[in-house]
Amino acid sequence: MPVAVNIDGRLYGRDEARVSVFDHGFLFGEGVYEVLRTYGGRPFLYPEHMRRLRASAARIALECPLDDDQLLVRIRETMTAAALEGEAYVRILLTRGVGEIVYDPQACPTPTIVIIVKPHVDPAPDALAQGVRIALASVVRNHPGSVDPAIKSNNLLNNALAMQQALREGAAEALMENHRGELCECAQSNIFFVRGGVLLTPPVDAGLLVGVTRQFVLEVAAAVGVPAEERTLRREDLATVDEAFLTSTTKAIVPVVQVGDARIGPGVPGPITRRLMAGFEAAIPARLA
Structure with missing residues (x-):
């Protein structure tokens, strides 16, 4: 299955993608996400998904460092790297980032942004x-x-x-x-x-x-x-x-x-x-x- 992963702006294949075990998304589940799909290679309801991503992040005092246009550029770069033949499933994960094993958000100065692109599968x-x-x-x-x-x-x-x-x-x-x-x-x-x-x-x-x-x-x-x-x-x-x-x-x-x-x-x-x-x-x- 063709898969591409974008971690903080760098592209990886499925087997090479890694996030630190000290990322608070892994340690404490501190993060939010959205899932998009494409029609004709274009993301569907993108502004609505971005509004919800930011609203979810705000509820845990987490700010996304990219605006919607910048995030869309990364999504499209990741889709290109995946080289899909059909439609795309796009998962965007925003986590607190890497820090010490404490609950203090100040321990994580930089959020982590992961984008996963793989083939979309329609219901049977x-x-x-x-x-x-x-x-x-x-x-x-x-x-x-x-x-x-x-x-x-x-x-x-x-x-x-x-x-x-x-x-x-x-x-x-x-x-x-x-x-x-x-x-x-x-x-x-x-x-x-x-x-x-x-x-x-x-x-x-x-x-x-x-x-x-x-x-x-x-x-x-x-x-x-x-x-x-x-x-x-x-x-x-x-x-x-x-x-x-x-x-x-x-x-x-x-x-x-x-x-x-x-x-x-x-x-x-x-x-x-x-x-x-x-x-x-x-x-x-x-x-x-």
């Missing part, structure tokens, strides 16, 4: 045509007063544990509840439901990461005439919804036909999901960097 055609089954995770989403899920942190243990459960159950994703027992988000995606022709998604105050693709889907819904609202939902509501789908940068929209033991509607991707998938595709060209 069967997943889009037939929908997927996802698990209802027993792992509770981080309490916002602990590690706020609004921070897109490099420390992903909460998500990883939920996703490991899903994998053990043969599911494609893991839907997580918050500390109040409300449906929140998935381990790697945001979640949407349709009930009575209205698009529903958990509110931000449920304690979720505000997905860039989530917001784009809400914009698409408005453009194609699908009413949408944020709504507090619980597991018992799964029996009352007609459709469901998940959203993420790498997956776009993937229909969900079962959550845990609960079948969603008739168990096939629904008409509003299909309408939004078509609207999503049509809206992509106007949002490329």
Whole structure:
């Protein structure tokens, strides 16, 4: 698999890329990240991803030393080095940097910026045509007063544990509840439901990461005439919804036909999901960097 890695402006192959074990991103998980994908070789929703990267960094008192244009230059240099034949998956990691083994941010004078570029992999055609089954995770989403899920942190243990459960159950994703027992988000995606022709998604105050693709889907819904609202939902509501789908940068929209033991509607991707998938595709060209 062709992979290129950019560490603080220097390019490496997959096997040569190294970050110091004294980097606080490794020692303490002090860092944030974003994932982009390309269409036609151009990054999708780049300004939105950069705004979220900087907002996440600000929440941990970390400043990115590059502006958006400089970061885009590095991304494009890394994409060129990867020499991909198709679309790119781009992961940007910003960490506190190298320092002594102490919690004081002053110990790390220079943040580390890592860019990883590898081939983007689309969801399987069967997943889009037939929908997927996802698990209802027993792992509770981080309490916002602990590690706020609004921070897109490099420390992903909460998500990883939920996703490991899903994998053990043969599911494609893991839907997580918050500390109040409300449906929140998935381990790697945001979640949407349709009930009575209205698009529903958990509110931000449920304690979720505000997905860039989530917001784009809400914009698409408005453009194609699908009413949408944020709504507090619980597991018992799964029996009352007609459709469901998940959203993420790498997956776009993937229909969900079962959550845990609960079948969603008739168990096939629904008409509003299909309408939004078509609207999503049509809206992509106007949002490329």
